[in-house]
Amino acid sequence: MTMSIKSSVITSNQSSVHKDLESGIKKHLVNPFRKPYRLFSKEIFHKANKVINDLNLPIVLDSGCGTGESSYILSKKNTDVLIVGIDKSEKRLDKFISNDNFYYRDNLILMRADLIDIWRMIKQSNWIIKKHYILYPNPWPKKNQLKRRWHGHPIFPEMIGLCDQIELRTNWKIYAEEFKQALEIVIQKKYLLDSIKVKDFISPFEKKYSDSKQILYRIISYV
Numbered sequence: 001m002t003m004s005i006k007s008s009v010i011t012s013n014q015s016s017v018h019k020d021l022e023s024g025i026k027k028h029l030v031n032p033f034r035k036p037y038r039l040f041s042k043e044i045f046h047k048a049n050k051v052i053n054d055l056n057l058p059i060v061l062d063s064g065c066g067t068g069e070s071s072y073i074l075s076k077k078n079t080d081v082l083i084v085g086i087d088k089s090e091k092r093l094d095k096f097i098s099n100d101n102f103y104y105r106d107n108l109i110l111m112r113a114d115l116i117d118i119w120r121m122i123k124q125s126n127w128i129i130k131k132h133y134i135l136y137p138n139p140w141p142k143k144n145q146l147k148r149r150w151h152g153h154p155i156f157p158e159m160i161g162l163c164d165q166i167e168l169r170t171n172w173k174i175y176a177e178e179f180k181q182a183l184e185i186v187i188q189k190k191y192l193l194d195s196i197k198v199k200d201f202i203s204p205f206e207k208k209y210s211d212s213k214q215i216l217y218r219i220i221s222y223v
């Protein structure tokens with residue numbers, strides 16, 4: 001992993017869990033997200049679905065996988081599962097994907113796609129998701145950006161219904177606290193928030209924040 005640019009600590013005009021978090025989640029629980037799927041999302045999902053059905057392996061999702069390096073590392077560490085990395089960025093997956101938005105080799109699949117569509121399609125599929133990683137999501141730290149954070153978005157209840165074993169890593173403590181609270185509101189089960197010291201980085205952003213001596217937070221399920 002070559003990325004070694006120093007990163008500054010997140011600053012925000014928000015000093016604790018957002019006051020609208022709970023009401024927003026309760027609203028999203030009673031009004032499921034129904035935005036129609038985009039055509040390109042359907043195409044890429046069908047491509048992946050065909051491979052996944054043929055392989056019939058348990059899956060570990062790496063949502064917002066950036067360059068795909070974290071998915072690659074996870075695939076080497078967990079050879080008994082299929083790692084599925086998804087990112088919408090045009091540029092980030094270039095190392096693996098050329099022009100068909102899809103990569104498959106050994107136990108690794110990478111897709112260029114929008115999670116907002118793909119998560120809902122996965123939910124309706126018969127994929128067996130063993131674990132779901134969300135590594136260093138964009139924090140959207142301004143107070144008025146709550147709805148852009150995953151737990152403030154109407155997709156959240158659908159997304160956490162994909163799998164019990166969810167692991168989020170972030171360098172912004174408030175994001176971790178909000179995500180934990182959001183999970184506990186929807187799933188009514190306790191999650192652990194801890195800080196981690198990593199030697200074997202699993203993603204480029206993890207390396208960048210670690211190199212900058214930032215504290216890294218993690219949310220995992222107790223089970």
Ligand SMILES: C[S@@+](CC[C@H](N)C(=O)[O-])C[C@H]1O[C@@H](n2cnc3c(N)ncnc32)[C@H](O)[C@@H]1O
Nearest residue numbers: 064065066087088089114115135136203204205
């Ligand atoms: C801060 S980067 C972290 C990348 C990687 N997980 C890492 O730790 O190095 C967040 C990533 O989430 C992706 N992302 C954000 N919203 C997305 C969406 N709706 N669908 C797919 N990817 C998304 C971005 O393109 C970006 O690559």
